[in-house]
Amino acid sequence: MSEREPEPELYPDLEVHPAKQWAVGVPGILHSMEPALASMGAARTARLALAINQKNGFDCMSCAWPDPGHRNVLEFCENGMKATTWEATPITVPTSFWAEHSLTSLLEQDEYWLGQQGRLTEPVYKPAASDHYEPISWDAAFRLIADRLNALDSPDRAAFYTSGRTSNEAAFVYQLFVRAFGTNNLPDCSNMCHESTGTALTATIGIGKSTVAYDDFAKADLVIVMGQNPGTNHPRMLTALEETKRNGGRVVSVNVLPEAGLIRYKNPQRVRGIVGKGTAIADRFLQIRSGGDMALLQAVSKRVLDAEDAAPGTVLDHAFLAEHTVGLEALRAHLADLDEAAVLAATGLASHEVDDLAAEYLAAERVIITWAMGLTQHKKAVPTIKEIVNLLLLRGNIGKPGAGASPIRGHSNVQGDRTMGIWERMPERFLAALEAEFGFPVPRAHGADALRTVRGLRNGEIDVFFALGGNFVGAISDTAVAEAAMRGAKLTVQVSTKLNRSHVVTGEEALILPTLGRTEVDLQQGHPQFVSVEDSVCAVHASHGAIPPVAPGLLSEVAIVCRLARATLGERDGADVPWQDFEDDYDTIRDRISRVVPGFESFNEDVRRKDGFVLPNGPRDERRFDTASGRALLTVNALEHLDRPPGRLILQTLRAHDQFNTTIYSLNDRYRGIRKGRDVVFVNPDDLAELGLADGQRVDVHSEWRGQADRVLPNQRIVAYPTARGCAAAYYPEANVLVPLESAAEESNTPVSKAVIVRLVPHAAS
DSSP states (O other), X not given: OOOOOOOOOSSTTOEEOOOOSSEEHHXXXXXHHHHHHHHHHHHXXXXXXXXXXXXXXXXXXXXXXXXXXXXXXXXXXXXXXXXXXXXXXXXXOOTHHHHHOOHHHXXXXXXXXXXXXXXXXXXXXXXXXXXXXXXXXXHHHHHHHHXXXXXXXXXXXXXXXXXXXXXXXXXXXXXXXXXXXXXXXXOBGXXXXXXXXXXXXXXXXXXXXXXXXXXXXXXXXXXXXESOOHHHHOTTHHHHHHHHHHTTOEEEEEESSOOHHHHEEEOTTSHHHHHSOOEEOOSEEEEOOTTOHHHHHHHHHHHHHHHHHHSTTSSSOHHHHHHHEXXXXXXXXXXXXXXXXXXXXXXXXXXXXXHHHHHHHHHOSXXXXXXXXXXXXXXXXXXXXXXXXXXXXXXXXXXXXXXXXXXXXXXXXXXXXXXXXXXXXXXXXXXXXXXXXXXXXXXXXXXXXXXXXXXXXXXXXXXXXXXXXXXXXXXXXXXXXXXXXXXXXXXXXXXXXXXXXXXXXXXXXXXXXXXXXXXXXEEETTEEEOEEEEOTTSEEEEEOOOBOOSSTTOBOHHHHHHHHHHHHHTTSTTTTSOHHHHHHOHHHHHHHHHTXXXXXXXXXXXXXXXXXXXXXXXXXXXXOOOXXXXXXXXXXXXXXXXXXXXXXXXXXXEOOSSEETTEESOSOBGGGTEESOOXXXXXXXXXXXXXXXXXXXXXXXXXXXXXXXXXEEEXXXXXXXXXXXXXXXXXXXXXXXXXXXXXXXXXXXXXXXXXXXXXXXXXXXX
């Protein structure tokens, strides 16, 4: 059989340059403003730039980082401006687009191309057996969805996904409609990111949220940054870390890869950040092996306990432990047998590096530990975060200024959506309050999360998939399996601002419903409405659109949900909910929230304050822990080593710099030195030598999972990069194809996207 020509490279112009050793500065300004000016012009750009994260402006959609009390005139980061430009572009998808582009042809395009087509402005429908979307009226679209929902044998044969950009008001009416319809199938983006955080924190301290406020970073003696890249994923956090350093605090970075923002930060709001060297952020970098964080935390806790044994009464916060915690003696006994050799094998660190981190912790009176998906997307993510809590509790580092647990959320309102009831397993107190307020029977059976939704679609147990924002197909693990499952649906519906992969991987029938963006003025009955969001530190504030809608006829998310509810529920339970009032005046939604959700009792009044309001937080505010015992729990967690078979690597998925979740702003990853492409796999040079591979070589990345057929990401360019030994990295969402659907974190069921066993096979024609 003759050989065929190799397929062309996806990005033939790919360039690899040296990685950067600092972040932001003048390039950050230029890279944020140039796309905005080119896409929107000077006037529109200025209007939006002056409104981002301002007290009477709109909340940036690119992350959930909190706003400082004293804000700058320009209170945004590079990626925040790019997210705003992406949404507020005046470019729109014309009606002719749908006839000109079949679904088959759109499937050949990547996420970047799809997003570049512009804002969606009209509802479109793909009939069964058709390869094209076609325009449809709003009323016809709602009737069609209602007919398909009401024809289901059970409400549980529908699933209702939510993106974290959805406002509190939209999230509340959405979950209200879904539960009035009769199901708790409410998967959301948290299932794929910080579900492990919520699970671990709720079990140990009684609340699944951060125990710090924004100002605590400036008061901390030590901040330990674990498994996160602030310079790309939440750049405004670098300003808070700079304040830590300016006030004499220290920062330790624990990560698999070095990240430019944690090496040096040039703050564009300061002269030193423009013309000077900026601020060195990380005083210490521990380059940990992927999956080794739990072992490191246990080893540090053991050293803290050993220090107490050497000088009794001088190290632990005995008063705090006695009054507010349980489990110390069990933890002490468990860690006494900790195997140092196992710790060093799991972490890839030297013993003195662990000693040094323990010394940093012991020298600090106020410690914050902050983390993101580098910790949450592992098999042992939940016990790893429980070990963070253990370490903090030993010296009373929860519930005092400058100290605490600080998970950093990605989406701007992912935390608020959960507060509003977007969860398949909401607690009884919420469901009972909802039932008492609205007078219809609220279902109690737990619903499907993100992974279970894919399985339900695959197994023919879910027929209708409705998404309020996001890009579920692009974000979820095991791409080929997920796409095949989605094609098995009877109807898929996407509420969106721009095209993405989920619009072209459809069920038999499909609808796209265009919606207003966060940046746009929302008029209902001639009156401007505002919405609200909750950030990473439990602060709730208003968000007001700043510019007119990009096209007439767009509906807000609130309006879409309320009209769908009216069309679907008819005479059934929940029909007497005042959906029209909710659509006409969002204050009426907030009134109902105030009677259902604790902390929102004066919602309409509190949210109108210039700084909004902060929700009660028991551990932070009064060292109150809403657990079964009424105390914080020190837990015992069995250490499990992640084996790396010979000739294999541990791969993690990650974002490029010009990216927000699955949204690709450009084909560049400036800080890692990648330009004009995304088909790369980062590998340590010593691992390349060991594997007999070379920098620049093309390989197919094969993931291995429990005897199943390999999942393959083909034709990737190797980039020699200083990852931890034995570890590799590739871009999300492209590398999601390598993550098995069955590979999920214990307890939280989060995809294990940071610990994929792979082998690299030289790419060749077959």
